[in-house]
Amino acid sequence: MSEHETRPEDLEPDQAQPEDDYEYVPGGRRRKGRGLKGCLAVLIALVVLVGGFWFALTRGVDWVSDQFTGPDDYPGPGTGSVEFTVNEGDTVAQMGRNLKEQGVTKSVQAFIDAAAGEPDSSGIQVGAYELQKEMKASDALEVLIDPANLIGFPTVTIPEGLRLTEIVSTLAENTDFPKAAWDRALQQPDKLGLPDYAEGNAEGYLFPATYEIKPGMKPVAILKTMVARWREAADAAQLEAKAEELGHTPAELMIIASLVEAEGRGEDMPKIARVIYNRLDGPGDKGGTNGTLGIDAAIAYGLGLSPGSTELTPEQLAEDTPYNTRINAGLPPTPIEAPGDDAIAAAANPADGGWYYYVTVDLSTGETKFYEDYDGFLEGRDEYKAYCETSDRC
Missing domain, CATH: 3.30.1490.480 (Endolytic murein transglycosylase)
Known part of the structure; x- marks a missing residue:
């Protein structure tokens, strides 16, 4: 043993190393290394170091790539x-x-x-x-x-003169929403934008026009659009102001507009509106009308009959409903169908004239004649009967 070699037994008690920290080698004992644990720690440190370097390198490459190559994009054309x-x-x-x-x-x-x-x-x-x-x-x-x-959205067209029930059927047939969904929407009148004088009833206020059904639109939104389009027509005709001038309410003008829509066409509409006003506001005994309108389209509406019924039976004409304008003087309680621009304008701006009667004497052309008294009406009725003898339109 070398004189400079220290033996464990020569150390002070607190300096002595545990036996496990020494290993035997030829020529004596020496301090033992960290062994497997030490190697593992070094290996982990190297992995962390290399991994961090690799992460930094790849992030740097991605950043540089983004600066020069831009975001992912297809080459096209598709x-x-x-x-x-x-x-x-x-x-x-x-x-x-x-x-x-x-x-x-x-x-x-x-x-x-x-x-x-x-x-x-x-x-x-x-x-x-x-x-x-x-x-x-x-x-x-x-x-x-x-x-x-633009491809355009699906559309649905509501013609003039449809009743509310017919409008609902048309919407249900031409959209993805069933009739029940439209009925539920109509039960929420406060969401539709109806005027107060409609009293929650959309009859006559769903304006007839062509509408785009845009993605995401539901029945309430579509009906609201239709009421908004009615508002445009009403404003164009100055409905509220004209009603005051004529001595009627806006609601009454809308009822008159619906009757005009049911009874007339084109240039005759303002004349038909005048006949209605004359009967409502003129002398009750003038022409024997006694304030009744005698509009059979309103009677058919009250009976729930399909529109366009030109010939009602005596029993139907005698049935007393609020819409029987032969029995009850004045206007029916609500519009009977949806009037368009022309009918609303006619109700707000009736023609000047003393007529109390009119008769459509040719159903194919719509020719309508106007009369101031009952005798004139009888002449027109005879002309209509003669027409029907040679036409299948009656």
């Missing part, structure tokens, strides 16, 4: 067909999300970047467009900024 809808209130980012969701573009950012470089992107119109799967974002944008590419 395949197949996709109907894509731009909804009311959609932002460019929302359009981008919707495009990606439908498989049109590869990333939202690609579309946002394309729109940022195109001034016309601010004018993209609400509507449906035909696109393709896997389009280049700039190509998809090019389609959307051109209004000529």
Whole structure:
């Protein structure tokens, strides 16, 4: 043993190393290393170091790539067909999300970047467009900024003169909503925008026109649009102001407009409106009308008969309902159908004349003659009967 070699037994008690920390080697004992535990710690440290380096390297490569290559985008031109809808209130980012969701573009950012470089992107119109799967974002944008590419929304047309029940049937047949959904909507009149004088009844206030059924529109929204269109017609005719001038309420003018719609056409409408006013406001005994209107379309409405019934039986004519304008003087309680622009304008601006009667003497042409007294009416009635003898229109 070397004189400089220290033996364990020569150490002070607190300096002595545990036996396990020494190992035997030829020529003596020496301090034992960390062994497997030490190697494992070093290995873990190396893995962490290399992993951190790799993470930093890949993130750096991705960042550099983004700066020079831009967001993911398809090369185009695309395949197949996709109907894509731009909804009311959609932002460019929302359009981008919707495009990606439908498989049109590869990333939202690609579309946002394309729109940022195109001034016309601010004018993209609400509507449906035909696109393709896997389009280049700039190509998809090019389609959307051109209004000529709008496909258009489904439409439903409500003709003039339909009753509320017929309007509901037409809407149910031409939309995805059943009749029950429309009936529920009509039970919420406060949401439809009806005037107070309609008293919650939409009869006569769902304006006849062609309407686009846009994505997301439900029955209440569609009916509200129809009432808003009625409001335009009423304002154009100055309905409220004219009602005051004529000594009637706006509700009464709407009832008169519906009667005019049922009875007349074209240039005859203001004359028919005048006949109604003369009977309502003139001397009760003038022409023997006694304030009754004698409009059979109203009687048919009160009986629930289909519109267009020109010949009612004596029993039907005698049945006393609030809508029997042969028995009851004055106006029926509500409109009987939906009047259009011309009928509303006629009710607000009746022609000047002393007529109390009119007869449509030719159903094929709609020729209508007007009379101031009952004798004239009888002449017109005879002319109508003669027409019916040679026509199958009666």
